Each structure stands twice: as structure tokens, then as C-alpha cells.
Amino acid sequence: MADFTLFFNPMSRALIGKWALEEAGADYAISLVEWDNKPAELLAANPLGKIPTLIHHSAEGDYAVSECAAICHYVADVAAPALLPTDAEKADYFRMMFFAAGPVEAAVSNKAMGWVPDGERGEMTIGYGSFERVTAMLDGWFAERAYVCGERFTMADVYVGSQVDWGLRFGSIPAGANLEVYAARLRERPAYAATMGGIPG
Numbered sequence: 369m370a371d372f373t374l375f376f377n378p379m380s381r382a383l384i385g386k387w388a389l390e391e392a393g394a395d396y397a398i399s400l401v402e403w404d405n406k407p408a409e410l411l412a413a414n415p416l417g418k419i420p421t422l423i424h425h426s427a428e429g430d431y432a433v434s435e436c437a438a439i440c441h442y443v444a445d446v447a448a449p450a451l452l453p454t455d456a457e458k459a460d461y462f463r464m465m466f467f468a469a470g471p472v473e474a475a476v477s478n479k480a481m482g483w484v485p486d487g488e489r490g491e492m493t494i495g496y497g498s499f500e501r502v503t504a505m506l507d508g509w510f511a512e513r514a515y516v517c518g519e520r521f522t523m524a525d526v527y528v529g530s531q532v533d534w535g536l537r538f539g540s541i542p543a544g545a546n547l548e549v550y551a552a553r554l555r556e557r558p559a560y561a562a563t564m565g566g567i568p569g
């Protein structure tokens with residue numbers, strides 16, 4: 369048995385889990401999920417029925433992990449410590465992982481669904497402020513950094529980079545100059561190509 373099973377569909381965020389496993393060089397198996405016929409094993413592991421959901425077949429037993437950002441960090445932690453942040457990188461790593469999983473995800477999803485925070489009170493109350501503030505922060509982050517943590521690729525780039533890559537490809541994030549350069553850098557990675565091979569651009 370492989371070390372990991374990834375519940376997956378190629379037209380979904382499950383690509384983020386696959387990219388993380390590819391970057392880690394992990395031994396994994398894919399369990400293909402059809403939207404109208406989800407496997408009982410997926411629903412047992414994740415009652416939300418969302419993918420990616422990852423099962424780690426460890427020596428101690430099976431562990432289930434859901435949420436893309438958690439999966440990325442978990443895979444680095446158990447299978448690719450070189451992709452974890454150093455002490456000096458931790459602030460950037462965790463800050464941007466959580467920023468992408470919370471404010472970025474919410475701002476992009478809400479805008480896609482046609483909802484924006486209402487006026488000054490809305491901006492002050494909603495955790496991301498506004499879509500424009502979030503995307504400006506994201507683009508500005510990469511003005512002087514090649515990667516999330518500076519000059520070195522870490523697992524945070526799989527998650528943050530996926531948000532950027534998908535956002536640019538589908539037009540849900542405006543094409544800031546710094547984001548374009550960052551995304552182009554990530555697309556050159558062999559693990560990215562191994563993940564996206566055959567996925568329409």
C-alpha cells in the first residue's frame with residue numbers, strides 16, 4: 369500500500385494536494401472522486417465530502433487530513449521536511465498560508481458569487497477588508513520576493529501559489545505584474561508540470 373491516498377478529481381482544488389505530494393516526492397495513490405457518486409471512504413474520512421482529502425497510512429494507523437493548506441503543511445511535515453520553513457522563515461510561511469486560506473479564499477469566492485462587503489462598516493468588519501486590499505497585498509508581497517519566504521521555495525508556495533495560479537488563469541485575481549512573474553516561476557517546476565499534465569490551461 370502507498371503511504372498516502374488522495375481523494376481527487378482533476379477539475380478541483382484536489383490538484384493542490386497532488387502538487388504537494390509531487391513536491392514531496394511522496395508515495396501516493398489516487399482515489400478518483402465522481403461528484404455524484406462519492407466513495408463511502410471519503411465521506412467517512414471527511415463528513416463534508418470535500419476534496420482534497422488525504423489519508424496518511426502511517427505505521428501507527430490511518431490519519432485523515434482535509435483542507436488544502438493543512439494538507440500541504442502536513443505532507444511537508446511527515447514526508448518532506450526540507451519544504452518546511454526555517455525558524456527565520458516561519459513568520460512569512462504561516463502568515464501567508466493563513467492569509468491565503470482565509471482572506472484570499474473568502475475574498476475571491478465572495479466576489480465570484482457577486483457579494484462584496486457593504487461600505488466602510490462592511491470593510492472594517494469582514495476579515496479581508498475588500499477584494500482590492502487583498503489582491504494588492506498579495507501582489508505587493510512578491511515585489512521583492514521570489515517565493516513566499518524569500519528566495520527559497522517552501523510548501524507555502526504550493527498553497528499560496530495555487531491560489532495565485534488559479535486566480536490568474538481563471539481571471540478571478542487581477543493580473544498584477546509581480547503575481548505574473550511569481551506564477552511563471554512556479555509553472556516551471558517539474559512537480560507542477562507532473563500535477564497539471566493534461567489539465568486544460
Ligand SMILES: N[C@@H](CCC(=O)N[C@@H](CS)C(=O)NCC(=O)O)C(=O)O
Binds near residue numbers: 379434
Ligand atoms: N476549504 C476546502 C475547500 C475544498 C472544496 O471546496 N473542494 C471542492 C472542489 S474544488 C469540492 O470538494 N466540492 C464538492 C462538494 O462540495 O460536494 C479546502 O481548502 O480544501
